[in-house]
Amino acid sequence: MDLKVQGLSHRYDDLEVLRGIDLTIRQGEIVSVIGPSGCGKSTLLRLIGGLERPTEGEVLQVGEPPADSLNPLTYVFQDFALLPWRTVKGNVSLVLESKGLAQAETDARIADVLARTRLTDFADAIPKQLSGGMKQRVAIARALSVNPAVLLMDEPLSALDSQTRELLMDDLIQLWAREPFTSCYVTHNLNEAVRLGHKVVVLSRRPGVIREIVTIDTPVPKRSISDPALAEIQQSLWEMMREEAMTADMELADG
């Protein structure tokens, strides 16, 4: 299943946030979205996943989602959004309950995603016992458990320290290599964008329009931190964003 964003514009009362966004997210492809803070990245993601209605334009699902997908458009949130009173296992089972699965099937799915995110030993821990990185792995496990057609990730790593971020990044790359997922990955971290994205979408400052879409051909699992080609792309992205970021930084939030 592909996702097609067509002529998407959005405003909050007088505040124009996004203007004329056209974008296609193809099956098996990770699309990174970068842009200065406040340019409407999170808004774009909420619109894509149907958590908010666009003022103009539409988001189309092209083709059918896989039959076994319980929740085709699935989010991974920046602040994890785990229920603090449920265990790791309980947080995953939350999204499987009342989906009409047999108990055995539910258990199998939970065991599978916990194994894939290396959380099997922590199945019965509750969130307050976990580190930030583990919490985000739980959120990723929860997202994977519903067999998403598209993973919508809003700065999933930005609440984490840089070492943990590096580890989780490797996890994401491994997960993708094993079983390519489709994803829209919003971040303000250029390095993450370049390491994960097949395409990097650069948004301008508010109102966000697409300034450029950079395609990166190196296969995702083969990219390394020290790859000079990637460093060059990252550098050129930074040049593009620098001025936008500086101007955006000077604006008042309600301006």
Added chain:
Amino acid sequence: MADEPERAQPVKFRGGGFVSKPRRFVAPLVFAVLIAIWEWGARAGWISPLVLPAPSEAFEAFKDLVESGQLLRHLSASLQRLIVGFTAGTTLGLTVGTFIGLFSIARSGLAPLVAAIFPIPKIALLPLFIIWFGIGEGSKVATILFGSFFPTVIATYSGIDNVDRGLIRMGQSFNLTYRDIVRKIVLPAALPAILSGMRISASISIILLVAAEMIGAEYGIGAYVLLAGNLMATDQLIAGVAMLSILGLTVNWLINLAERRFLKWRA
């Protein structure tokens, strides 16, 4: 200067303090000492037995109460009113509070009403309740019900108002049904607020229980205390008041237990 050893001294400690550490033996000791002084004062004669009887006499009065079988009568009458009134008030309060928390129409219609009735000391309504429900159990239970209803309503809907919207959005993003979002996300997240509301409404209920029993009841701890006062039987009076203290402590302990059981997850 280079080879002359610098004078070294340890950095002075200036942190610490401002943390309360539990000291288990202190509280029982304070109690024991106070009671001992009181007992001694009464026996030595510088506390008049009419004003304040010795603890041992209050204890004797309590023993009489047990042996005559009156304790069971008073206590069961009180507990029954308290449990029925409090349970009904809390259940209704939870329901109404949840509706106000979830639906704008309920909020616009009911929240001002609740705000207007909440500050009335419910004991002022007792005469009205006596007219409506009779002098018997009805009016007493209704007073307690009213007293525990309003704090619970307010605690419940403000608890729901403060539920992390991110969690609700997460539930929606996984296509959870409205019912499931309420049952599995909203209500558990509001539970801490609901339990602290319950602590307040429980103590209000005990106050109302005693007040209502003092106004017109044959049995009940409030009636017992009032009668003892009228007869100047201060030993019985002290025994009754001590029972009220124990009742309050027990209720508090039960709520602590519930918090520890259900709110383990809080950071």
